[in-house]
Structures are given as C-alpha cells and as structure tokens.
Amino acid sequence: MIDLAPDSVDVWETPHDIADDEVARLFDLLSLGEQTRSKGFINTRGYRQYVISRGRMRQVLSLYTDVTAQDIHFTVVGDGKPALMDQGPKKIFFNNTHSGGLGLIAVTSGREVGIDMERVRDIERALQLSTRFFTPEEHAELEALPQTEMIRAFLSIWTRREAGAKARGASVWRGLGSWKGSRMARRPGVQADDSTEFTTTTLDLGADYIGAVVAAGAGWRVAMRGMVA
Numbered sequence: 001m002i003d004l005a006p007d008s009v010d011v012w013e014t015p016h017d018i019a020d021d022e023v024a025r026l027f028d029l030l031s032l033g034e035q036t037r038s039k040g041f042i043n044t045r046g047y048r049q050y051v052i053s054r055g056r057m058r059q060v061l062s063l064y065t066d067v068t069a070q071d072i073h074f075t076v077v078g079d080g081k082p083a084l085m086d087q088g089p090k091k092i093f094f095n096n097t098h099s100g101g102l103g104l105i106a107v108t109s110g111r112e113v114g115i116d117m118e119r120v121r122d123i124e125r126a127l128q129l130s131t132r133f134f135t136p137e138e139h140a141e142l143e144a145l146p147q148t149e150m151i152r153a154f155l156s157i158w159t160r161r162e163a164g165a166k167a168r169g170a171s172v173w174r175g176l177g178s179w180k181g182s183r184m185a186r187r188p189g190v191q192a193d194d195s196t197e198f199t200t201t202t203l204d205l206g207a208d209y210i211g212a213v214v215a216a217g218a219g220w221r222v223a224m225r226g227m228v229a
Helices: 020-027 032-038 045-067 126-133 135-144 147-167 173-177
Strands: 008-015 074-079 081-084 094-101 102-109 113-119 190-192 197-203 209-216 221-227
Touching: 008 081, 008 209, 020 045, 020 113, 032 045, 045 074, 045 102, 074 173, 081 102, 081 173, 102 209, 126 147, 135 147, 147 197, 147 209, 147 221, 190 221, 197 221
Parallel strands: 008 221, 094 113
Antiparallel strands: 008 102, 074 081, 094 102, 113 209, 190 197, 197 209
16 A cells, blocks of 8 residues: 655556557446446547546555555545545545546545646637636736747646646636636635635646646645556
C-alpha cells in the first residue's frame, strides 16, 4: 500500500489508447451498477472511456486503501463529485479527468482535490466563451494574442477554472460561472469558498495537453506517478 504524504497530490496517467482485451479486463473490475451503466452508451468511444476511467480509478485507489479494486465502493458529494464511501483514517480524496487519448487521476490525503486537462486543439468559440466565463481583463488579454497563443492561454484558464469547480464539488458550469466578477477571479492561483481556501498548480503535460490541479490548503506539491499498470 502506498503511504501518501499529507503534502502530496499524486497524479497518475491513464492512456485511453489500449487494447480491447485490456478494456475487457477493466470491465471485470467494475461494480454491477457500473457495468450496467457502461452498456447504456450508444457508441464504442463512450463505452471505452467510461470503462477505462472507472476501472483505472479503482486500480489507483486500491493502491492507497489496501482494498481490492473490485471491492471499492463509491458515493457522490456536491454536484456529483465521486468519493470513497468507506473512508479510512487518512481520508483519501481523488478526482479524474480525460481528454483526447489521455486520462489523469489525482489522489490526496486529507484535502479536497480537483484536476482537469484539455488536449490542445482549435476552439472556434473560445473568445465567446471567455466573454461569458472569464474576467474582462482575461478576455482582453486573450483577444490581443495570436490565434495559436490565444488557444493555449484560453485552455490554461479554462482548466484552472474547471479543476477549481471540481475541487469544491460544484458542477463545471456552475463553477465556471461563479468566477466572473468574484473575488476568486481577482486572485489568480488562489480560490476560496465560504470556509476553505484552495490553491492551484499547473501541470507539465508536454505540447499536446494543458492541465491543472486545485487542492485545499497550501504548501502541497504534485508528484507525477507515471502510468497505471
């Protein structure tokens, strides 16, 4: 079992471009309810994403809880954020995200966490979205950038916002909307709700992806754990 340091946010990579027999192996790790839900997807892509995300999440959490992947039980908090139903004394928190062919899972001890990542790609309505969800200053900065730089800057802001919403247990759209004009938006890198302060760290994911982690408190660090076996 991994002994997770209280100041560490462990981040695992979960590639989604895997063989069908590996997807089948992950399917066998899911609960009956998860298996039933996975069969409700109308396309193969949605089915694979769901099975891989839930299966890898079970595998990673089993490393920290000393519970087999099949025996882990989930619940939801806030606006649908997944959480462990049976919390041990260390209170393991986690969050996951995926975009393109890559997934990420963040795990912490004793602090809420949110993670988000986006594959770098053209976004036709980027400036329209920034008008709606970003501060006027942020929108003006994006508008002044060349297209290629603007997209990366847009995704950097977007992933920080979404990770922050997930850390607080809010739905993505509600979380994004809460930033505009709020004191959270005026303090880059530090977010706060009524009682908890959150800090943000960007992730080094290479040229193709942009990501961010948001976790409660300060003084924590990100530890990239590599790929889930």
